[in-house]
Amino acid sequence: MTIIDTLGPGSTLVGDYKIIRVLGSGGFGNTYLAVDHNLSREVAIKEFFPRDIAFREDQTTVSIKSPKFKDNFKWGLDRFVQEAKLLAKFRHPNIVRVFRTFEANHTSYIVLDYVRGPNVEAWLQRLKRRPTQQELDELVAPLTDALALLHEAKVLHRDIKPANICIREETGDPVLLDFGASKYSMSEMTGTTAAIVSRGYSPYEAYASDSKQQGAWTDIYALGATLYRALTDGPPPEATERLLNDTIVPLRSQPLQGLRPEFLAAVDWALTVQPRARPQSITEWQPRLLAGNEEATRSWQARRLQGSGSYVGESSGTPSKATVRMSESAGARPSRHRSVALALVLLLVLGGGALAMWQIQEQQRQEIRRQDEARRYNEAEAQRLAEARRQAEEDARRGNEASKAEEDARRRTDLKRAEEEARRAEEEARRQAKKAAAEEERQAAARAAAAKAEQEEAERAERQAKKREQQEQREAKASAEPDERPRRRESKRESERRPRSYQGSASQRPASSGAGGGTPQMQGIR
Numbered sequence: 001m002t003i004i005d006t007l008g009p010g011s012t013l014v015g016d017y018k019i020i021r022v023l024g025s026g027g028f029g030n031t032y033l034a035v036d037h038n039l040s041r042e043v044a045i046k047e048f049f050p051r052d053i054a055f056r057e058d059q060t061t062v063s064i065k066s067p068k069f070k071d072n073f074k075w076g077l078d079r080f081v082q083e084a085k086l087l088a089k090f091r092h093p094n095i096v097r098v099f100r101t102f103e104a105n106h107t108s109y110i111v112l113d114y115v116r117g118p119n120v121e122a123w124l125q126r127l128k129r130r131p132t133q134q135e136l137d138e139l140v141a142p143l144t145d146a147l148a149l150l151h152e153a154k155v156l157h158r159d160i161k162p163a164n165i166c167i168r169e170e171t172g173d174p175v176l177l178d179f180g181a182s183k184y185s186m187s188e189m190t191g192t193t194a195a196i197v198s199r200g201y202s203p204y205e206a207y208a209s210d211s212k213q214q215g216a217w218t219d220i221y222a223l224g225a226t227l228y229r230a231l232t233d234g235p236p237p238e239a240t241e242r243l244l245n246d247t248i249v250p251l252r253s254q255p256l257q258g259l260r261p262e263f264l265a266a267v268d269w270a271l272t273v274q275p276r277a278r279p280q281s282i283t284e285w286q287p288r289l290l291a292g293n294e295e296a297t298r299s300w301q302a303r304r305l306q307g308s309g310s311y312v313g314e315s316s317g318t319p320s321k322a323t324v325r326m327s328e329s330a331g332a333r334p335s336r337h338r339s340v341a342l343a344l345v346l347l348l349v350l351g352g353g354a355l356a357m358w359q360i361q362e363q364q365r366q367e368i369r370r371q372d373e374a375r376r377y378n379e380a381e382a383q384r385l386a387e388a389r390r391q392a393e394e395d396a397r398r399g400n401e402a403s404k405a406e407e408d409a410r411r412r413t414d415l416k417r418a419e420e421e422a423r424r425a426e427e428e429a430r431r432q433a434k435k436a437a438a439e440e441e442r443q444a445a446a447r448a449a450a451a452k453a454e455q456e457e458a459e460r461a462e463r464q465a466k467k468r469e470q471q472e473q474r475e476a477k478a479s480a481e482p483d484e485r486p487r488r489r490e491s492k493r494e495s496e497r498r499p500r501s502y503q504g505s506a507s508q509r510p511a512s513s514g515a516g517g518g519t520p521q522m523q524g525i526r
Ligand SMILES: Nc1ncnc2c1ncn2[C@@H]1O[C@H](COP(=O)(O)OP(=O)(O)O)[C@@H](O)[C@H]1O
Pocket: 023, 024, 025, 026, 027, 028, 029, 030, 031, 044, 096, 112, 113, 114, 115, 116, 119, 163, 164, 166, 177, 178
C-alpha cells in the first residue's frame, strides 16, 4: 500500500484554491503551488502535517496515528496558525507575505504570496561560480534589514538556510520563507529535535531543548552559514561537531579574491561557536558586513523606500525603528495642525496600546504556563523512555555476556597463537642471519687465500722474469766475445803439451794468456 502524504494536483481547497504541484514536503508540513480562482493568481499554500504523528486518510483528510497524539496535534496546529498570524503582521519586501489561514481536511492551511524564482540553494547551483561581492551585498543588505525588523518584534526565524530564501525573479529581491518557529514549538512538545535543525546551518544552541538560549545571534549564525556556503562548496561543519573539534576553515584564511576583508571577517564572526561571542544583534553585525560599501547600502535603502515599505504590526506595541526610519527618510514633515491631531491620535493609540499590551502579556503568561506543562510532560516521557532503554540495554547486556566470554576466550587463543608465530618468525630470522654471517666469513677467507696465491704467483713470475733477463744479459755478453772460449781451450791444451819444466807457475805465465787474448804465434803452433 502506498502512503500518500501530499494532496494530488487538481485537488481543491475550500473551493477557492486548486493545487498545481508540491513545492516541498518536510517533517511538519507540505507546501504547494496553487491557483487562487477568485483573484486569478498563483499562491503558495502550507499545510500542517506533522509526519510523525499524522497520516492521510482517503487521500485528503488528515488523521492522527494514535489517540494519544491528539493533544500534541492540536497544540502544534494552534501554534502553526498563531505563527502565521504573527507573520501576517509584517510588511516587508523580504519577508514572505501571509494572505490568510483556513481550516480544511481536519488540518490548517496558510496562504502565502508565491515567490516566483529559485531558492538560494538552486540559484547557487545554477550559477556554477562563486557569487560576486555585489551579488552577496544584494542578498545581505535586504535580509539583515528584514531580520532586524523581525528581531525588534521579538520574532526569530530559526531556520535560515539557502533553501528557505527565494530570489524573486522580477526584482532579484531575496525573500525569507519557512519560519521555523511553529516547527520549533512542535518539536519542543514532541521532543523531536532532529527535525528542526538544519545540519551545518543551525548553531549548537538550536539543538538545546531550552529555547531561552536562542536569540538574534541564532539567526545571525544561520545567515553567516548561508553566506559561508555561498562562498565555499558547502556549509560549515555541523555545530555539535564544532563544539568538540572545530575544523572550520575561516573565510579570512581562504583564497577568496574580490571580496571585502571586513565582509569575510564579519561572516567568520557570525560563525563563532559560542553564542555570546557572536554579534548579538543585527545592528551590531550589519555595519561590519557592509563596511566599505556604503553605496550598496544607500541604493538598497532607496530601492526599499520605493517599494512596499516595512513595519511591525501590533505585535511590538510601538512603531519599530525601521518604521521610524522609513517615515523620516520619506521626508514626510507634518504641519503644526497635523502634528496636534497626530499627538491626540497618538495618546489614544497609547491608551489602546497599553490595553493591548496587557492582553499580550496575559497571552504570553498563558503561553508560558502551557509550555511549562508541555515541558513537564516531555520530561516525564523522556524519563520513562530512558528507563525502558536502560532496561532493554541491561537485558541485551545479560544475553550477550555468555557469548562475550566465549568471544574473549577465542580472542585470547588467537592472540597467543599470533604471539607464538611472531616468536617463531623471529627465531627463524635470527638463524638465517647467523647463517648469512658464517657464509660471508667463509667467502672472505676464500677471497683472502685467492689473493695470497695470486700474489705468490706474481712474485714467482717476477723472479722468473728476472732470471730470464739475467740469462739474456749473460748470453748477450757471451755473443759479444765469440773467440774467447776456444782460445782459452787452446792455451790449456798447449800448456798440457809443454814439458813440466817449462811450465811455470800461474804467476809466471805471460799476461796475455790470463787475459784470454793469445798471440798470432801461439795460434800458428796449434
Ligand atoms: N511562498 C513561496 N513561494 C515560492 N516557493 C516557496 C514558497 N514557500 C515555499 N516555497 C518552496 O518550497 C520549498 C519548501 O517549502 P518550505 O516552506 O521551506 O517548507 P519545508 O522546508 O518545511 O518543507 C522551499 O524551499 C521553496 O523552494
